[in-house]
Amino acid sequence: MATTVSSSQETENLPGIVNGLRNLFEDPDFQAVAEIKRASGKPVVGHFPVYSPVELIYAAGIHPVGVVGAGNQIEIAHADSRFQSFVCSVIKSTLELGFTDRLQIFEGMLFHSICDPARNLASVFKRNFPDQWVEYIHFPQNMVTEGSLDYLESEYRRILARLEDLSGKKVRNDDINEAIGKYNRARQLMRDLYQFRREHPDILTTKELYTLVRAGHILSVEDHIGLLEKAKVLAGKKTPLVRDHIKVILVGSFCEQPPLDLIFSMEEAGLDVLDDDFLLGRRWFTEDVPDDGDGIRNLANSYRDRSVIAAVKHDSRQQKGKELVDRVRRFGADAVIVSVAKFCEPGLFDYALYRKALMEAGIPHLFVEFEEKMWLFDKIQTEIETFVESLLLD
Amino acid sequence: MANAAKESQEPQSHYQGGFHLLQKELMNDYFDQMTRAAEGDGPPAVYLLISGNPVELIRAFDLLPVFPEINALQIAAKHQSLPFIQKAEEVGYSTDNCAYVKADVGLWYQDGQAPMAKVPKPDLLLTNYVGCNVYLHWWEHLAELSHAPIFDIDIPFIRTSDGEPRAEDITYVVRQLEELIPVFEKVSGKKFDPDKLTEVMEYSKETGELWAQIKRMTVNRPSPFDAYFDAVTMMGPLYTLRGTKEGRDFFRDVLKMVEEIKSQGKGPLPEEKFRLVVEGPPPWPYLRIFRDMFARWGAVFVASTYSTVGGLWEFGFSHDPSDPLRSVAMHMLKWNLTNRNFLQRYQQLKSYVDEWGADGLVIHSVKSCRLFSAGQGDMREYFARQVGVPTLLVESDLEDPRYFSKAQMRTRIDAFMESLEHHKLVGLHT
Numbered sequence: 001m002a003t004t005v006s007s008s009q010e011t012e013n014l015p016g017i018v019n020g021l022r023n024l025f026e027d028p029d030f031q032a033v034a035e036i037k038r039a040s041g042k043p044v045v046g047h048f049p050v051y052s053p054v055e056l057i058y059a060a061g062i063h064p065v066g067v068v069g070a071g072n073q074i075e076i077a078h079a080d081s082r083f084q085s086f087v088c089s090v091i092k093s094t095l096e097l098g099f100t101d102r103l104q105i106f107e108g109m110l111f112h113s114i115c116d117p118a119r120n121l122a123s124v125f126k127r128n129f130p131d132q133w134v135e136y137i138h139f140p141q142n143m144v145t146e147g148s149l150d151y152l153e154s155e156y157r158r159i160l161a162r163l164e165d166l167s168g169k170k171v172r173n174d175d176i177n178e179a180i181g182k183y184n185r186a187r188q189l190m191r192d193l194y195q196f197r198r199e200h201p202d203i204l205t206t207k208e209l210y211t212l213v214r215a216g217h218i219l220s221v222e223d224h225i226g227l228l229e230k231a232k233v234l235a236g237k238k239t240p241l242v243r244d245h246i247k248v249i250l251v252g253s254f255c256e257q258p259p260l261d262l263i264f265s266m267e268e269a270g271l272d273v274l275d276d277d278f279l280l281g282r283r284w285f286t287e288d289v290p291d292d293g294d295g296i297r298n299l300a301n302s303y304r305d306r307s308v309i310a311a312v313k314h315d316s317r318q319q320k321g322k323e324l325v326d327r328v329r330r331f332g333a334d335a336v337i338v339s340v341a342k343f344c345e346p347g348l349f350d351y352a353l354y355r356k357a358l359m360e361a362g363i364p365h366l367f368v369e370f371e372e373k374m375w376l377f378d379k380i381q382t383e384i385e386t387f388v389e390s391l392l393l394d
Numbered sequence: 395m396a397n398a399a400k401e402s403q404e405p406q407s408h409y410q411g412g413f414h415l416l417q418k419e420l421m422n423d424y425f426d427q428m429t430r431a432a433e434g435d436g437p438p439a440v441y442l443l444i445s446g447n448p449v450e451l452i453r454a455f456d457l458l459p460v461f462p463e464i465n466a467l468q469i470a471a472k473h474q475s476l477p478f479i480q481k482a483e484e485v486g487y488s489t490d491n492c493a494y495v496k497a498d499v500g501l502w503y504q505d506g507q508a509p510m511a512k513v514p515k516p517d518l519l520l521t522n523y524v525g526c527n528v529y530l531h532w533w534e535h536l537a538e539l540s541h542a543p544i545f546d547i548d549i550p551f552i553r554t555s556d557g558e559p560r561a562e563d564i565t566y567v568v569r570q571l572e573e574l575i576p577v578f579e580k581v582s583g584k585k586f587d588p589d590k591l592t593e594v595m596e597y598s599k600e601t602g603e604l605w606a607q608i609k610r611m612t613v614n615r616p617s618p619f620d621a622y623f624d625a626v627t628m629m630g631p632l633y634t635l636r637g638t639k640e641g642r643d644f645f646r647d648v649l650k651m652v653e654e655i656k657s658q659g660k661g662p663l664p665e666e667k668f669r670l671v672v673e674g675p676p677p678w679p680y681l682r683i684f685r686d687m688f689a690r691w692g693a694v695f696v697a698s699t700y701s702t703v704g705g706l707w708e709f710g711f712s713h714d715p716s717d718p719l720r721s722v723a724m725h726m727l728k729w730n731l732t733n734r735n736f737l738q739r740y741q742q743l744k745s746y747v748d749e750w751g752a753d754g755l756v757i758h759s760v761k762s763c764r765l766f767s768a769g770q771g772d773m774r775e776y777f778a779r780q781v782g783v784p785t786l787l788v789e790s791d792l793e794d795p796r797y798f799s800k801a802q803m804r805t806r807i808d809a810f811m812e813s814l815e816h817h818k819l820v821g822l823h824t
Contacts, residue, residue, distance in 0.1 A: 082772040084789065086490060086761045091768070113551060116527050117768035122553075123736030124772045135553075136735075141523050141530055142548035147569040151550065154562035158554075314530045316537070316544050345764065348488040349495075349531035353538060355486035 014204075014234040017227075018211045022260055024218045028073040028097065032218050033065050034105050040220070043107040043167055045133070048094065048121075049255040050114050050312050051281035053137075053299055055179035055289075056156060057110070058221060059171045060163035066217025066282070067109070069093035072259050072373045074100065082124060083117065088343040089372045090256035091117045098129055108133030108166055110159075113141075114255065114312040115346050133166050135159060143304055143315040152300035160296070176295030182221045184288040189228035190216075191283070193235065194275065198331060201247070201272035202240040207264045213279050214257075245272040246334045246391050249327060252351065254280040254310060256341035258370045265377040266337070270388030274331045280310055311346035320350055321357025328363050334391055336365040337384070341372070364391060413648045417627050420644055424634045425511035431458050432506055438517035438581050441536065444633055444704050445524035446549070446730035448722045450598050450713065451574065452520075453637035454591040455582040460516070461633060462532070465508055466497040470678035470793045472509045479794055492762040493793035495532045502539050516542040518581045520574075524549045525732030526765045545577050549726045552734050559727040567723040588718075594637040595715035601636050602707040604645035609708040611652050612696045613750050615669075616661030618652050622672045622695035623685045624662060633704055667692030668814055671746040673699045673739070673773070674758035674766050679795035687804055688756075691811040695756075697746035699739060702731040709742075736769055740776055747783050754784040754814050760792045784817060786810040 024032045037044050045057050046067035057064035069090035079095035097103050109132060111122035122136040137159060140148035164171055190213055197204040212231050216224040250266075254277040258266075267273065289302040307313065309323050328336060338354055340347035351367060358365045366387040368380050430436045437458045442449065444463045452459045469475045478500030479493050485503070487496050506513035519542050521533040530546070537544040547570050550563040575586050608628070612621045619625070628648060635641030655661070670688070672695045677684050688695070705711060711729035714721040727733060731742070746752060755777050759767045770787060778785040788806050791797035 080771075082775065083769055084759060084761075084767060084771060087764065087768050113527070116764040119527070119551065120736045120764075120769040124769045127737055127740075127772065127776065136551070138550045138553055140548050142546040142570060144546075145548075145570055145573055147566045147573075148548065151548075151562060151566040154560070155550070158560070314534060314546065316534075316546055319538070320534075321538070343490050345491060345528065346531065348491050349528075349535070351488070352482075352486040352491075352499075352535065356538070 012234070014208055014231060014238055017231065017234070018208045021211050021215045021227075025214050026071060026073055026260070028070045028102055030065070030102065030105060030218075033063075036063055036218075036220060037105060044105060045108040045110055045163070045166070046103065046106045047110045048112065048118060049090070049281055050112065050310060051139075051284045051303075051307075052110055052112060053156060053159070054221075055176060055183050055295070055299060056160050056163060056171075058179040058182070059175040059295075060160065061167045061169040062107070062163060063220065065106070066279075067094060067097070067103075067106075068217065068255075068257050068279075069372055070097055071257070072375055076373075083121075086343055087117050088256055088341050090341070091121050093372065095121065095124065095128075098125065103129075103132070106132070108135065111136045113138045115344075133162070135162055139313065140304065141314045143317060148304055149297075149300055152303060153297050156296045156300060173295050176299075177291045177293075179221075180289045180295055180298065181291040182225065184291060186216060186221055186224050186228060187283060187285060188288065189225065189232060192232060193228065194283070196232070196235055198274045200235075200240065201245070201274060202243065203238045204235045205241075206267050206271075206273040206276065207260060208235075210263055210278050211260065213282055216282055217279070243270075244392065245270050246388050247272045247274050247332065248335050248337050249274055249324070249331065249333045250276040250278075250337045250339055251324065251354065252311075252338045252340035252344075252347045253278050253370075254312070254347070256344060256372050258339065258341075259372065259374060259377075262370060262374060262377045262380065265381045266339075266384055269381045269384035270392075271337065271384065274333050275327065277308075277310075280308060284308055311350045321353045324354055325357050325361045325363060328358075328361075334364070335387070336363060338365055338367045340367070340369055342369045412651045413624075414627050416644060416647060417631060420635065420640065421630050424630075427458060428460065428511040428513055432512040432514035436514070439514040440518045440520050440581070441516040441533070441542075442520045443522050443524065443526070443529050443533075445526055445529070445732040446522065446726040447524075447633055447704060448520075448522055448547070448571070448726060449633060450591070450594050450637045450718070450722055451571070451578065453594045454587070455578045455584055457518075457578065457582050458514070459634060460514065462498045462536075463494055464630060464633065465501065465511075465513055466494040466793055467678045468510050469497055469501070469508055470795075471681055473679060473795070474509050475679060475793050476795055478504065490761075492528045492532075493791060494762060495528060495535070497793055498532070499535065499539070502536075516540050518542060518577065519544040521546040522549070522726060523547060524726050524730060525551065525734075526763075528763075528765070543577070543581075545574055547571070547574065547726070549733055552728065552738065557734070557738055559724070563727055564720065564723055567727060568719050571719045571723060591718050592715045595713050595718050595721065597639060597642045598637045598713040599715060601632070601642045601645050602705065602712050604642070604649050605632060606707040606712075608645065608649050608652055609701070611656060614656055615751070616659070616663075616666035617669065617694050617696045618655040618661055620662045620685075620695050621701060622676065622698040623681070625698060625701040626676060629701060629704060661694060663689055663692055663694055665692050666694050668754070668811070668818075669694060669696045669750065669752045670754050670756055671695065671697045671743060671750065671752040672756045672758060673743055673770070675700050675760055675763055675792040676758065677760070677790045677798055678792055680790070680798045680800070683800065684803070687807045688811075691807075691815075693811060696750045696752055699731055699742060702742070705730050732765060736773075740773060743773075743777070744781060747777075747781070752783070753818070754786065754810070756810075757785065757787040759787055759789045761789070761797055762792050762794065784810070784814055
């Protein structure tokens with residue numbers, strides 16, 4: 001299948017490929033999605049952050065697209081009369097995409113139980129776009145009962161039936177297992193690249209890694225796998241940058257995303273990012289989902305027992321602060337950057353836990369707030385520079 | 395000017411009616427129990443949340459239910475919330491986090507010493523996750539602070555077009571409640587006694603039915619009480635004492651009192667000039683001032699969504715003593731405001747406007763509670779444009795006094811009431 005990526009022949013180095021990719025996701029008109037739709041003949045369903053079971057969408061013969069608002073690419077003209085000033089930007093910009101008819105190429109939108117505004121957004125979508133397929137997944141929040149497995153399995157079966165209604169395709173278990181296999185491959189490649197950056201943050205930059213992952217929100221999984229495989233090879237050929245940076249773990253940016261240029265500015269301000277939670281939903285599982293047996297049951301089981309720690313998933317078996325401290329030590333990081341989207345209540349709550357744990361462990365951290373719609377990054381950049389200097393001179 | 399004339403008449407509302415005094419007595423007893431428990435002389439304390447609360451199960455084990463939301467709102471109503479909130483902000487909580495949580499965290503750092511009671515530390519943190527996502531964070535933080543055991547009851551949200559919980563949702567919740575029983579046995583040191591639970595459920599059933607009757611009385615003209623400012627008085631006993639004889643007796647007494655007020659053709663104000671419906675929690679730090687801003691116009695709230703957070707008895711729910719766990723599950727899944735989706739809330743408000751005969755809708759948008767507030771601009775759009783009901787949206791907070799601008803609030807309410815008065819005069823909306 002011809003897409004923007006596989007047809008880009010002009011550059012065979014990673015920075016060149018990365019530069020060619022940003023149009024994919026910085027385009028509020030989703031032209032790449034329209035092209036994929038035209039070429040594949042598939043209907044398109046947008047999935048809101050954080051995690052979405054894309055395998056089910058894919059297995060139903062639908063092209064899944066990650067819709068994470070509109071970044072700093074559009075003005076909010078209508079949605080801010082529906083959602084108040086104290087609601088985060090990604091809620092409003094996603095609604096604005098709807099009000100400005102930019103989601104018309106999407107047959108459906110899928111929302112998840114991540115926070116109160118996102119849940120209400122699903123309802124507001126239903127009311128304002130009555131012809132669109134709008135669904136909402138309630139993910140389990142009790143991870144220690146066997147019942148949550150049966151429950152999530154039934155929830156996935158309900159969503160699958162709704163997806164089948166949309167595409168007209170009857171999904172077999174084999175279709176789901178095939179989808180799991182493909183997304184496993186993409187996730188494994190992303191895990192590999194994350195590990196490569198952890199070992200060589202001076203070679204594979206965070207801006208590059210982010211772009212490679214984010215492309216998966218738009219591309220077909222097959223093309224994303226192709227891209228990641230190529231990136232893995234090309235990353236090994238890059239020469240290291242010489243720079244005086246501190247090693248950090250970045251947390252708090254799992255839903256609304258900072259503009260790519262802000263990520264670049266933060267890195268340039270002196271950060272070697274060893275780990276982050278950007279686009280966490282794409283990298284949700286800590287290991288492969290089994291791709292034989294009952295696909296839906298396996299997806300549910302992996303959600304409960306083999307998924308990452310996240311602000312939007314409550315698991316009384318885990319302690320977020322402790323896990324972060326452990327990760328800092330395991331990866332040999334110097335510090336933590338807590339980078340939270342303005343008004344993101346899950347992220348802001350987690351910060352209080354992180355702050356306590358990091359202070360008790362004597363690990364320096366910096367808290368910054370960002371908005372997807374930012375254009376000027378000097379304030380955050382200065383904060384990070386000052387923080388980096390204070391650590392380097394210590 | 396009409397405004398100047400009204401200045402001299404305020405405030406018109408009176409608060410010390412029979413049920414207010416009775417409530418105060420009962421709540422003081424409850425707070426004394428909390429203090430005694432905090433001092434080591436009382437049953438183990440179970441923290442739980444208001445929305446669709448399963449207090450029956452706690453009562454069945456003679457445990458003490460503690461509602462941090464009630465503690466937070468009591469602190470706010472006594473105008474003492476700010477130092478508690480600021481303490482939490484000192485330790486890393488954002489100005490944009492729910493201020494109920496912050497007041498409660500601040501209270502933790504004050505060793506539980508609240509103005510009305512000393513709050514016991516939790517022996518069990520029961521997260522009845524009924525709608526509000528912040529609940530999950532709040533209890534997670536309390537678990538970190540207290541090291542108390544935590545039990546999450548996950549309640550699937552209403553998300554299908556028929557507005558009903560799915561059969562699998564019900565099975566899932568009942569199963570969690572079954573798993574909760576041995577946890578309660580351990581915390582209380584008591585063996586589960588099904589007869590005791592049945593007895594608690596009987597009291598709950600009657601209490602809920604009485605409450606539903608009381609709530610329905612406000613369809614009368616004049617409304618015998620204010621379904622916002624007076625209803626919140628009754629909500630304390632509805633949660634803390636539901637499932638007990640004292641709780642049941644309180645609601646019997648309130649019903650009698652309200653019936654008497656009704657038979658005398660009286661209401662909370664000398665004259666009911668406007669009937670309003672209100673959406674959203676009240677501004678606890680400025681409750682009386684807020685009430686008087688409406689009272690001076692002769693405006694009575696005849697229905698409120700906030701008073702249905704704990705349960706929707708007035709729309710037909712009743713606890714079923716013959717099937718306790720399923721009944722408690724249904725209460726949490728279906729029969730409360732917060733586990734229903736936003737559009738179901740529009741429908742509830744619309745039925746209030748229609749059946750209770752309201753002149754207008756007031757949306758009190760609180761920053762703290764995004765479960766309530768996120769998207770209320772869309773709600774206003776629906777009511778003002780599609781339904782054609784005069785609608786006012788005002789913003790403040792339920793706990794943080796810094797978000798209440800008295801002058802601005804009053805200006806907006808006055809402007810709205812003047813336009814409603816005009817509507818009435820020209821017969822635009824009756």
